[in-house]
Amino acid sequence: MSEITPQAVAGMLARVRQARPRVHCLMNSVVQKFTADGITVIGGIPSMTGSLEEVESFVGRADALTVNLGTLDAERREAIRLGVAVARGQGRPWIVDPVHCDYSPSRLAFARELIALQPTVVRGNRAEMALIGETPGILRIVTGPVDLLQLGEASVEIGNGHPFMAQVTGTGCLSGGVIAAFMAVEPDALAAAAAALTVTGVAAERAAPHARGPGTFAAAFLDALATVGDTDILHHARIRHDQPEHE
């Protein structure tokens, strides 16, 4: 596996902006707009429908799938099962965000049902991932002040970001959508996810000085995601990539 460098991150961002990958999101109703905006401004094309009659068609035309458990009901669970089956059948990258699985045993059980189907990535915050535990063979991401990415013996830490991100609902969900967009153009999921989190973190750092509080930060964050470029990444990326000895 090649080293994940700021130069590699900049290259992947350019590929996302050039390829315009389609990302279908089966997600909660709380932050659909914010997540869709995040995917759009980074260069992707989001879609969000969860209707049982359409979900297989939408996922079948997408380049990547995000599955987010934030607001679950019977129809959403069925839509997720249908969408995941299509993504797996087509070999598309897909990411699971087990939002608030630490609040609900039935949600945790559903998250585990999905993890047993081998998603490309499982991403959550510290509390959620403490319950999910280890995910052998699956890229495991714990976000927070420093994002921790682990796949087998390889691990990456991304030091970029800003505390405002923890004061805005949806930054985790949005990061899942951006990770999906990067996975659509980069087959190495660890590199793609590390690049996505570097870009969102650097964008947040650029946005913060323009914010008067969490509300204006959210808007400034989207503005920064739309314009973050090579120079920002090359000057500010904070990536630590620990590779197994034998690689």
Ligand SMILES: Nc1ncnc2c1ncn2[C@@H]1O[C@H](COP(=O)(O)OP(=O)(O)O)[C@@H](O)[C@H]1O
């Ligand atoms: N204190 C912080 N400092 C810098 N970045 C943060 C901080 N808290 C969260 N982030 C960033 O905000 C995003 C959401 O992370 P997190 O809050 O862990 O997820 P969630 O929103 O799902 O709870 C991630 O990209 C993470 O890097």
Ligand SMILES: Cc1ncsc1CCOP(=O)(O)O
């Ligand atoms: C508050 C809430 N409740 C169900 S989904 C959701 C949004 C969570 O967004 P994030 O995990 O990105 O902060």
Ligand SMILES: [Mg+2]
């Ligand atoms: Mg979350």
